[in-house]
Structures are given as C-alpha cells and as structure tokens.
Amino acid sequence: GKGTASGAGSSGAVGNGQSQHVSVEAHDMKFTPNTIDVPAGTHLFIDVKNTDTGGMVHDLVLASGATSGRLSPGASGTLDAGVISASTDAWCSIAGHKQMGMTMKINASGAAPAGGAAAVGSPSATHATPDPNAQMTADPWDAALQPAGPETEHRITLDVTEKEVEVAPGVRQLRWVYNGQAPGPVLRGHVGDKFAVTLINHGTMGHSIDFHAGALAPDGPMRTIQPGEQLTYDFTATKSGVWMYHCATAPMSLHIANGMFGAVIIDPPGLTQVDKEYLIIQSDHWYGAQGEGNDAARIGDGNPDAVVFNGYANQYDAHPLPATVGNRIRFWVLDIGPNEPISFHMVGGQFDTVWAEGAFRLECGYQPAAGVDPACGTLGPGGSQTLSLGPAECGYVEMVAPEAGHYKFINHVMSDAEKGAHGTLEVSAG
Numbered sequence: 001g002k003g004t005a006s007g008a009g010s011s012g013a014v015g016n017g018q019s020q021h022v023s024v025e026a027h028d029m030k031f032t033p034n035t036i037d038v039p040a041g042t043h044l045f046i047d048v049k050n051t052d053t054g055g056m057v058h059d060l061v062l063a064s065g066a067t068s069g070r071l072s073p074g075a076s077g078t079l080d081a082g083v084i085s086a087s088t089d090a091w092c093s094i095a096g097h098k099q100m101g102m103t104m105k106i107n108a109s110g111a112a113p114a115g116g117a118a119a120v121g122s123p124s125a126t127h128a129t130p131d132p133n134a135q136m137t138a139d140p141w142d143a144a145l146q147p148a149g150p151e152t153e154h155r156i157t158l159d160v161t162e163k164e165v166e167v168a169p170g171v172r173q174l175r176w177v178y179n180g181q182a183p184g185p186v187l188r189g190h191v192g193d194k195f196a197v198t199l200i201n202h203g204t205m206g207h208s209i210d211f212h213a214g215a216l217a218p219d220g221p222m223r224t225i226q227p228g229e230q231l232t233y234d235f236t237a238t239k240s241g242v243w244m245y246h247c248a249t250a251p252m253s254l255h256i257a258n259g260m261f262g263a264v265i266i267d268p269p270g271l272t273q274v275d276k277e278y279l280i281i282q283s284d285h286w287y288g289a290q291g292e293g294n295d296a297a298r299i300g301d302g303n304p305d306a307v308v309f310n311g312y313a314n315q316y317d318a319h320p321l322p323a324t325v326g327n328r329i330r331f332w333v334l335d336i337g338p339n340e341p342i343s344f345h346m347v348g349g350q351f352d353t354v355w356a357e358g359a360f361r362l363e364c365g366y367q368p369a370a371g372v373d374p375a376c377g378t379l380g381p382g383g384s385q386t387l388s389l390g391p392a393e394c395g396y397v398e399m400v401a402p403e404a405g406h407y408k409f410i411n412h413v414m415s416d417a418e419k420g421a422h423g424t425l426e427v428s429a430g
C-alpha cells in the first residue's frame with residue numbers, strides 16, 4: 001500500500017512494496033560504494049563483505065541502530081535496513097573507524113526532507129569533566145622503580161583487555177589495557193637482553209603492539225590480531241633508553257590515548273645506583289562521555305582535556321612520591337603523547353645530570369678536574385632546569401633535594417601542568 005511517510009523515524013515508514021539488495025565492501029577504512037540511492041519506501045538489505053587485507057574487523061551500523069554485526073576479514077553479513085523513508089547515515093562502529101572515513105550515505109529519492117538523521121562525525125556532544133569536589137579513589141600507579149634484575153632473557157605475557165577505570169577525580173573512562181593497567185607493566189633490563197613477548201587479545205576489536213626497544217621488520221610482530229588470537233614478538237635490546245611500547249592498530253592516536261602503552265627501560269651501560277628512581281610517563285586524554293573511551297572525533301583538534309602522569313590527572317599530588325634530604329633521585333621520563341610534548345621541571349630543584357635519547361646532555365654537573373664532589377653532588381657548575389621531550393622521546397634527570405619540603409614536578413608547558421601534568425615530591429628531613 002501507498003502512504004505518506006513523515007519524518008525520519010522507522011515507525012513512520014511506509015513501504016512501497018519494493019525491496020532491494022545492495023552489496024558493499026568494507027576495506028582500507030572505507031566502504032565501497034559509500035553511497036546507496038534507493039526510492040523512498042524501499043525495503044533495503046545491505047550485504048556487507050569485509051574484504052580488508054589489513055586484518056581489521058569492521059561492521060556497518062545505521063543511524064537507526066540496525067547493524068551487520070562485527071565481520072572478521074573475509075566474512076559477510078546482511079544488514080536489514082528496513083523501509084527507507086528518509087535519507088540516513090551509516091558507519092563502521094569499531095572505535096575510530098568512522099573518524100578515519102568509514103561512513104556511508106543512504107539517499108532516499110522522492111522522500112520528504114529528512115528531519116532527524118544523525119550527522120556523521122558528531123558523537124556525544126557531552127564529554128566527562130573532572131569534578132572539582134571529587135577525590136581520587138583509584139589506586140595510584142606505582143612510579144617507584146626497581147633496579148634491573150640479573151636475568152638476560154625476559155619472558156612476558158601481555159593480555160589485552162578493555163575495562164572502565166577512573167582517570168581523574170570524578171571521571172571514569174573505558175581503557176584498553178595491557179595486563180589490566182595503563183601504563184602497562186614496566187620491563188627493565190640491560191643492553192643485549194632478549195625479550196620474548198606473548199601478546200593475547202582478550203578485547204572486542206583488533207589490537208597489536210610495537211616495541212621501540214627492538215629493531216626489526218614490523219610486518220609480522222606488529223600486525224593486528226583479532227579477539228581471541230595471540231602472537232609472539234621476540235626482540236633483542238641492543239640500545240639503551242626508556243623505550244615506548246604501544247598498540248599500533250589504527251587509529252593509533254585513539255589506541256594510545258585509550259591506554260595501550262608502556263615502557264621498556266634498558267639501562268645505559270655504567271648506570272650508577274641512586275637512592276630513589278621514579279618513572280613518569282606523560283600522556284594526553286580527550287574524554288568521551290562518562291564510562292566511554294577517548295573521543296576519537298576530538299583527538300585531532302590538538303586541545304586535550306587532560307595531560308597526565310602515569311595515566312591519572314594529578315595523582316602524585318594526591319599521593320606524593322617520597323624522598324629524603326640528601327637523596328640522589330633519578331626521574332626517568334617518557335612522553336607517550338599521542339600528541340603533547342613535555343618540558344619536565346622540578347619546582348625548587350635543579351638537575352645536575354640529564355640524559356636523553358641515548359646520550360648525556362649534562363653529565364653529573366661534576367668535573368673532577370674542578371675539584372667537585374666525585375660522588376656527583378650538587379656542586380657541579382653545570383645545571384639544567386628542564387628535560388624537554390617530544391612524543392616518544394625519553395630520558396632521565398638526577399637531582400639532590402637540598403632541604404625538606406614539597407617540590408612540584410610538572411610539565412612546564414603550563415596549560416598542560418594545569419590540566420593534570422603535575423605531581424609532588426615530598427622530601428622529608430630523614
């Protein structure tokens with residue numbers, strides 16, 4: 001029967017008695033074709049085939065909520081779009097894929113103007129914001145480091161899961177994590193050590209891992225694996241550094257921002273023992289709605305909601321890192337990004353040793369010829385106020401706290417410090 005369709009809702013859809021099947025391929029972050037034209041009133045079925053050669057899972061979801069279901073590479077599914085009474089949008093709902101171009105337009109010819117079709121690329125207008133009256137209730141991420149052990153071969157299993165965690169007071173977000181935490185576990189060894197990593201994907205989408213600590217052809221070990229799959233990733237650490245590891249599945253900005261990162265510390269030969277070692281990993285957040293992951297549509301705007309140390313805004317103000325007067329303290333610093341740099345500074349402190357990206361910028365402020373304390377004291381002539389790093393750069397600084405008090409370690413990019421890249425070193429008299 002003929003009738004008058006009004007509005008875009010399926011409840012008002014009146015069929016024209018026709019049905020149509022359209023074939024669509026999902027591949028390389030796009031749909032082919034990416035527009036479908038049907039006469040208004042047609043009952044549309046979309047046969048979706050995932051022809052991706054990059055190992056990505058995809059789906060097709062309509063604004064109405066109709067879905068093909070998740071399709072592994074090579075798989076097909078039919079989406080029953082119902083009677084199309086007005087033009088509407090469709091997209092891949094796998095995190096970040098819509099923002100990378102997996103959108104589709106279904107045009108209903110002869111239809112009344114669409115009233116309420118959702119605009120592609122406009123996800124939740126609201127995103128979580130920190131509650132100024134809330135307290136940190138999550139456990140702090142342990143920044144204290146243990147020295148590298150004697151072993152020269154490291155066997156590690158990394159389980160990828162997806163879970164909701166608190167990332168700032170009053171803000172809970174979905175995180176994709178290695179072994180239940182973001183940052184993931186810290187691995188530490190010496191130059192020449194071998195690492196044998198097993199990565200197991202317990203998540204709901206494809207994930208992967210990229211270790212900067214080893215040099216190798218990325219094709220195999222860095223490949224994306226699907227839920228339920230695993231891979232082994234063997235590398236030898238031939239160079240020292242605080243090396244980033246991260247998920248390398250597209251869009252990487254989202255997978256990294258959602259928590260898929262960690263550090264491998266390979267000690268420089270001859271690294272001295274100090275009294276305290278801490279690790280600070282900076283990353284940036286673009287909050288999604290409460291309980292959701294980072295807002296993939298906003299990651300590209302260059303204006304994060306939060307910049308944080310070790311996954312949580314201002315966590316070391318809530319839980320200061322302890323030290324004692326006269327302690328030599330080494331801060332290892334790794335900038336994860338995905339986008340923000342760091343200019344690591346200690347309010348009230350001066351660094352006498354700065355090592356970055358494989359070499360000393362300032363070695364121990366200590367010059368035996370000048371008669372300065374050979375124990376690498378605070379009296380050397382050279383000094384440094386920041387360690388500045390871009391994304392995926394690393395280094396360490398050393399300092400001796402001259403007196404008891406509360407020293408603030410911050411990203412001296414001040415608006416980032418004010419967004420959470422801020423902590424406290426609490427120095428006691430001992």
Ligand SMILES: [Cu+2]
Nearest residue numbers: 207247249255
């Ligand atoms: Cu991932």
